[in-house]
Amino acid sequence: MAGLNFEAIPPLSSPIRFYLTATAFALLAAIMIALHGETLWLSRWMPATLAITHLIALGVMAMIMIGSLFQVMPVLCGAAIPIKGWSLHLFHATLTAGVLSLAAAFLGWLSFLIPFVLLGLSLGYFSLTLAWLLLTQAKGEQTRIPILLAIFALSVLVLLGLILLSGYLWGYMPTAGKVLTNLHAGIGSFGWIMLLIMAVSFQVIPMFHVTPPYSPTWRYALITLLLTGLILASMQLLHFAAAWQLAWGWLLSIGATLLYCAVTLERLTKRKRKLPDVVINYWQFGLMNLILTCLLSVWLIVPFTKPDWALLWQTKLEVLLGFLFGFGFVLAIIQGMLLKIVPFLISLHLQRLMMQNPMAMIPLPDHYQLISRVRMKRQYFSYLALLTALWLAFLLPATTPLMAVVFAINWLIIAYNIFGALTLYREYRDKLVNAPKLSL
Template sequence: MRMSGLNFEAIPELSAPMRFYLTAPVFALLAAILVISFGEQVWLSRWMPVTLAATHLLALGVMAMVMIGSLFQVMPVLCGAAIPIRGWKLHLFHLLLVAGVVSLSSGFLGWVSFSLSFALLGLSLGYFVFSLLRVLFWEAQGQQTRLPISLAVLALAVLLALGLILLSGYLWGVAPGIGKSLTNLHAGIGLFGWIMLLIMAVSFQVIPMFHVTPNFSSGWRYGLIGLLVIGIVIVSLESFGVPLPGGWLVCIVASILYSIVTLERLGKRKRKLPDVVVNYWKCGLGSLLLACLLLFSFFLPLDLLPWPVGWQTKLEVFIGLLFGLGFVLAIIQGMLLKIVPFLITLHLQRAMMRNPIAMIPLPDHYQLISRVHMKWQFHLYIAVMLSLVLSFMMPSTTAIMALLFALNWAMIGYNILGALKQYRICLVNLQSSFEQFKK
């Protein structure tokens, strides 16, 4: 079936995205163990080794892992073209990426050399970016989604290049002498480029589709993406010495506008039944708004800042966690509750089409992941966010936040595994039905 750029025939095997989805909770648990081990040291500075290690476990091991897995599924559905990484290449890519994330975080802690992560991440992410850009430029359709996804992947390419340059500085001292501005650019492109652009690209399609909301107008879609890209370009030029201030403010304004517009769309959804995923979106967008407002306060004159002396360093870490845990991981958690049952149902339907004489009742989404388990997962997310505020005020309670975070992602892993168990049971029943019919 192929229409308007959609190509369901190109959908990959279920194992393609699921391997990344199941890897993410493992890295979340590793990050939690790391924070529990070092406690309140994470609040001393965003440059602390433990903070850098935990940040990259979350950014690469959890966020990027789920986003990459989702792209394997999103590309055929929204852009009509599959990512040409399959079979042994997919196994190798996943293995190198996992090893690269582990070695990078270990490198920040001084356990291994950065040369290992330089090679592993350069090869794995470089191969993924090259493969995806080739598909986007030459095969993809669906212009509304193709353009923002292309921009997000280009941002990932720049993000990878900057990361490798920073690692080369650790290894060989060849990073350009522009101080911490390169690190800030690396973080900025990661947050506002790769992550924000991809979330925008997907949300413009899935929010109206999954939640029956009004469509995002073309003005908002292209306007928000264009504004964000302009801000990223200005920030990049400023980082390399071009006197063009204001780039960060443009990115902040674009993110605030996106939050407001998306919340407005969700407020007009036609299906008014309670929905945990909608709650995730609302909490995530609220966290994004708060993070942007706090980040904006950094651009005010120092005498206008309301923060007590010595809090600015802690505030930088808090904003990063608010953006990461509060916004990005909220959207990821909510989308997994929609995507995993959707994928399983889709693949079960394809299996039944291959054996049309073997008919079995398909489970609905809430049989794959029950409403009760969804609520428990969401309540644990809320507990994490409340404990984040508590640990910001009282750093000695940081271990509590990490423990709740571990429980939250253990629940996510449990929900995904439970859904896959139901999938395997249905396949067995389908095969059994087929065999009985032949007899």
């Protein structure tokens, strides 16, 4: 870790606005899932499926990951993202409008030109700004380099997305069939998401859960294997290699991901603090879902002869794969990290206020006062209910609206936990601000 820089900590509103926006997008996605129901299982190429996928991938996952980077960079890299004031308001508004317009365009309500411009400008601006910061000011090589690679993957992901939108707008498509779409999904999953989760977990798991640190050998090996797989997959896909050759790059990325799961689960079993912790449960359950996702991916990718029943279910399995990766893994890690990050950043801001007025002498709330253990368990159990509803919807597609209802309840609980922590923050902030000052 590069060392905490109090001067670099952004205002609390910087990450929180992205978290609250993500909860709104989650509720919107839940409404769309309920409206379209079992038709989502017909194909991953359905307009409604694509709209919901991007609402969750950009509106929920990316929104929280970007918001967390505003907080993570000063803590892990000692440098704040220089997007603040009016530029932060504009970036957030443009990104939000871009996600909404993209979902609307998939449903045929708007032209793809609007999300092309909005998402290209917002995500392009964020990627370039953060890349420049990581190259010129950030510290801590073991965190800086993996985050830089994740941002590079995000840049490639955005570029591929813009090329795909160009196909809708002007008929421009540099590759045949769904090659570019698969590459877009793969870079998003194994590049942007996995690289960033790896980079952050290398620091926060030992820090928050008192586990043995990841050795440099494992850190470099996992990142190198994952990156090599992505490069091979990209080169092979763009050169229209044979189906079996296409698989090698993805198989290497999947292998690196499985190794990461094994190493991380092993670290979590060796934590020194053995007290029950819902966040540990989120990590363990999320990683097990990721293992299942990887194994299912291998089964779908490798071109061996499959039984007739598998061929009949293949389309549904492809949709399940997306839900399992998103709901089962990414949202599990995100929900668990929010339970740590929100109290952590609130505590940091209250400590800074206390340092500005040492005479206040007000006992600050601990993490479990900001979000109680009971609320954490309630959130976790609602997440388990969501996964149960997902499998039920897979087996009985007519129950898909039930999954939407549970998804909405899960994110309403998350919003309630965040708002509850913010309410306590405002109470303590007002006490610190209004406390007697030291007079000289």
